[in-house]
Amino acid sequence: MKLRAPPAMLAAFASVAGGLIVWTLIVRSGLVSARFTPTPLEIVREFASLIYQGYVGVPLYEHISSSLIRTLIGFSLATIVGIPFGLLIGRVKLLEAAFTPWFAFLRPIPAIAFVPLVILWFGIGEFSKISVIFFSSFLYITVSTIAGVKSVPVQLLRAGYSLGALDRKSFLYVVLPAALPQIMVGIRLASAISWTLVVAAELVAAQKGLGYMIMDASTFFRVKDVYVGLIVIGLIGFLLETTIAAVEKRLVHWSGK
Amino acid sequence: MGTIEITNLTHQYLDTNGHLITAIKNISLSARDGRFISIVGPSGCGKTTLLNIVGGFITATSGSVLIDGKPVSGPGPDRGVVFQSYALFDWLTVRQNIEFGLRMAGIKARERADRANRFLGMVGLRKFANRYPYELSGGMKQRVAIARSLANSPKILLMDEPFASLDAQTRELMQEELLKIWETTRKTILFITHSVDEAVYLSSEVAVMSYRPGRLLRMFPVSLPYPRAEYSIRTDPRFLELKVAIHDLVREEITKHVDEDS
Numbered sequence: 001m002k003l004r005a006p007p008a009m010l011a012a013f014a015s016v017a018g019g020l021i022v023w024t025l026i027v028r029s030g031l032v033s034a035r036f037t038p039t040p041l042e043i044v045r046e047f048a049s050l051i052y053q054g055y056v057g058v059p060l061y062e063h064i065s066s067s068l069i070r071t072l073i074g075f076s077l078a079t080i081v082g083i084p085f086g087l088l089i090g091r092v093k094l095l096e097a098a099f100t101p102w103f104a105f106l107r108p109i110p111a112i113a114f115v116p117l118v119i120l121w122f123g124i125g126e127f128s129k130i131s132v133i134f135f136s137s138f139l140y141i142t143v144s145t146i147a148g149v150k151s152v153p154v155q156l157l158r159a160g161y162s163l164g165a166l167d168r169k170s171f172l173y174v175v176l177p178a179a180l181p182q183i184m185v186g187i188r189l190a191s192a193i194s195w196t197l198v199v200a201a202e203l204v205a206a207q208k209g210l211g212y213m214i215m216d217a218s219t220f221f222r223v224k225d226v227y228v229g230l231i232v233i234g235l236i237g238f239l240l241e242t243t244i245a246a247v248e249k250r251l252v253h254w255s256g257k
Numbered sequence: 258m259g260t261i262e263i264t265n266l267t268h269q270y271l272d273t274n275g276h277l278i279t280a281i282k283n284i285s286l287s288a289r290d291g292r293f294i295s296i297v298g299p300s301g302c303g304k305t306t307l308l309n310i311v312g313g314f315i316t317a318t319s320g321s322v323l324i325d326g327k328p329v330s331g332p333g334p335d336r337g338v339v340f341q342s343y344a345l346f347d348w349l350t351v352r353q354n355i356e357f358g359l360r361m362a363g364i365k366a367r368e369r370a371d372r373a374n375r376f377l378g379m380v381g382l383r384k385f386a387n388r389y390p391y392e393l394s395g396g397m398k399q400r401v402a403i404a405r406s407l408a409n410s411p412k413i414l415l416m417d418e419p420f421a422s423l424d425a426q427t428r429e430l431m432q433e434e435l436l437k438i439w440e441t442t443r444k445t446i447l448f449i450t451h452s453v454d455e456a457v458y459l460s461s462e463v464a465v466m467s468y469r470p471g472r473l474l475r476m477f478p479v480s481l482p483y484p485r486a487e488y489s490i491r492t493d494p495r496f497l498e499l500k501v502a503i504h505d506l507v508r509e510e511i512t513k514h515v516d517e518d519s
Contacts, residue, residue, distance in 0.1 A: 158314050159344040159402075161332035163358035163409055173361070177348045254347040257391035 038178065038224045046224035055213050055225060058103050064232065067209040070089030070126065071240075073192040074133025082138045082190075083183060086145025087176070097144065101141055111136035111193065124205035133197050137190035144186025145232045181255035184248045191244050195237050210236075258325045259335075259412030259445035260309060261288040268306055272390030279352055279470035281305040284320070285392035286464060288414075291443040295456035296464045297503065297512045303471030304449045305417055305470030310410045312415050324413065334358060337444075341418040343398040345390040350451055351401050352377065352386040366409060376404040379438060396427040403438070413445045421451065431484045432458060440484050456483065457496060465506050468514040477503055 024039045026032055038046070050060045089095045114132055122128035152175055160174035202211025214229035216222075248255075264494060266284040269277055281303035288294045296304050309315045311322055313332040322329045324336065338344075346354050347440055352373050359369045377383045380400035390398055414458050419435075420428045439446060456463045463477040468513055477499060483488055490496050 015377070036269070046287070153342070153344065155340045155344040156340050158309075158312065158332065159338060159405075160346075160357075161314070161413075162312060162334065162336055162338045162411075163405070164334045164361035165357075169361055172345070173357075180348070189411065252348070254389055254391050257347075 002011045005088040027188050036223055038227060041222060043197075047228045047231070050225065050228055055217070058208065058234075059112050060153055063166025063208055063210050063229075064236070064256050067202065067211065068236070070129050070201075070209070071133060071194045071198045074130040074198075075191055077130075078134050078141055078190060078194075079135030080186060082141030082186075083145050085147070086136075086142040086186075087149055087171075087179070089142070090146040091175075102110060103139060110142065110199050115201050117202050122194070126225065129198065129206070131200040132201055133194045136197060140185070140190040140193060144189070145183050148182030149175055149184075152178040161254070181252040184252050186254070188241070188248060191240055192237070195233075195240055199233055208247050241254045259290045260325055260444060261286075261413060261447065262321075262322075262323040262326075263311070263453065264288065264321050264323075266296075266307070266310065266317050266322065268303070268310060268315070269318045281466075282470035282472050284466075284471070284473050286476070288290075288445055288447065288462075290445055290461060293446045293448065293460045294462045294464060295448045295450055295460040296466060297450055297453055297456050297507060298466030298471060298474075299468045299507060299514060300451070301469050302466040303469060304466060304511075307414050307466075308417050308447060310451050311413075312336055324327070325477060329423055334362065334387050335411055335414045336415055337411035339399070339402045339406055339414065339416045339419045341421045341426070343395075343402045345398055345401055345405070347390050350387050350389055351382055351393070353407045354390070354401055355404045362409075370481065376408045380404045380434070385391050394427075395423050396431055399431060400434070403435070407438070407442065407444075411444065413447065416446060416448045416449065418449050428455075435459065435486070436486045440486075452502055453507060454491075455482070457500050457503065458490065463499075463503055465503060465510075468510050474506060474510070509512055 021044050022042045024041070027034055027037050027039045056058055089099055100213060104206060109131040110131060112133065115128075118128045118132050122131065131140035157170060157174060160170050165173050196211070201214045202209035206212040210229050214226045214233075217229060258335065263284055266281045267282050270280065272278050272282070276497060277443050284307060288323065292405060298304055306315070307367065310317045310496045311329065318338075349357065349422045352370075355373045355376055355512065356369045359372060364372075372385070373386075377386055382400055382404065385393065385397065393401065402419070410443075423431060431505075434454060448456070448459060453463075457479055460479050463479060465474045465477070467474050479499060481493060481495055
């Protein structure tokens with residue numbers, strides 16, 4: 001265990017506090033238009049009012065929860081389907097050869113670019129948003145699972161064989177745990193992408209959700225609400241990331257050591 | 258029981274450029290039960306290929322390997338392996354690593370624990386039973402790997418340069434420990450090494466292989482008595498004599514190859 005160095009914490013705190021003060025001063029001095037840039041304090045007040053009164057009649061938590069639910073459904077489905085799929089492809093050379101060109105082509109396309117097409121196909125309902133999230137998370141999780149399976153050292157497999165871990169047992173007790181650190185990397189990436197994507201999809205087409213909220217707020221010049229939305233999106237993204245990082249650290253504690 | 262009977266073993270493969278490489282050629286070698294046989298030879302002589310064939314990890318192009326009279330058809334729990342890279346299961350504790358083979362065999366938890374305790378004691382790692390491999394030094398990791406193989410009660414132990422990545426002091430300690438373990442368990446051991454000193458110190462016989470294609474040049478019986486760990490065998494004139502003889506033969510092989518290249 002390492003104690004966190006107090007100077008580092010102090011520096012972080014000072015940086016945030018200083019930044020907020022500078023921000024306030026700039027707005028107050030009139031260097032930037034106060035119309036488009038509220039001060040931090042105003043944003044906090046607006047945040048409170050959104051919590052108590054909601055955004056245009058819809059409580060803030062409803063926007064948050066619709067974004068979160070979409071993300072979690074798409075992302076969880078991608079995990080459930082992507083890991084077994086990746087394990088299979090990673091094991092069977094012919095399958096890998098067959099799928100690689102598809103992954104190689106599809107993965108570099110920013111998932112957001114699929115949104116218009118998906119809306120054409122499935123309309124603007126929940127299904128279209130969830131399917132975009134599912135699709136891009138699935139690509140990341142599958143590809144990193146394949147990489148995980150393929151990176152298992154041959155001597156580890158052989159050590160397993162000679163201890164009686166053959167065929168299915170080898171897969172279950174050697175390949176899967178050995179690939180887990182890589183799989184977790186894919187899951188972490190996919191969760192970040194899912195969250196980005198839900199907001200993007202909601203900007204384009206939604207009646208609820210944080211993405212919808214900031215788009216709507218900007219259309220009607222509710223500038224403070226745009227800022228609040230951004231901050232909430234940031235905080236939730238940060239929470240998602242730390243949660244998954246914590247799970248990862250516990251689950252694959254040996255990784256990188 | 259644990260006899261190895263290798264007859265006319267040849268192995269060829271295509272390298273990445275499509276050239277046919279003969280890794281080993283016409284090797285015949287037999288190890289009676291309870292023997293400690295080391296294989297030395299220049300780099301790239303196919304020592305590891307030979308061990309992988311005996312282990313059942315690769316199939317030879319021609320020739321046969323019999324274990325107690327039965328042909329090898331794949332890896333199996335009768336042959337334990339220890340690699341230079343330790344190949345421990347990082348996600349399992351030391352104890353769980355040692356119990357791994359027993360778990361695969363469906364042995365009950367109580368018996369697994371008993372056997373693991375015995376081998377934890379044998380390699381002096383009782384205190385580290387609940388640690389993870391990444392918390393251990395190289396020497397300790399290799400002890401775990403050895404205990405893991407032994408706990409599975411193999412007839413034969415195949416060791417591929419197990420001490421090559423350890424520092425000199427640890428290496429000597431590990432050699433002594435391996436000797437003690439072998440002297441008490443009397444497993445048949447096939448031991449690959451670069452070090453002539455290590456080979457002579459440990460083995461009852463030392464096999465010298467030629468440069469690629471690896472052939473068996475000569476078998477040297479090591480007539481020094483066991484137990485060896487207790488006395489200063491390394492200064493025994495017979496030890497030195499044998500070491501020089503083997504060393505010269507290996508060196509001759511390497512020099513020949515260098516001449517071929519230039």
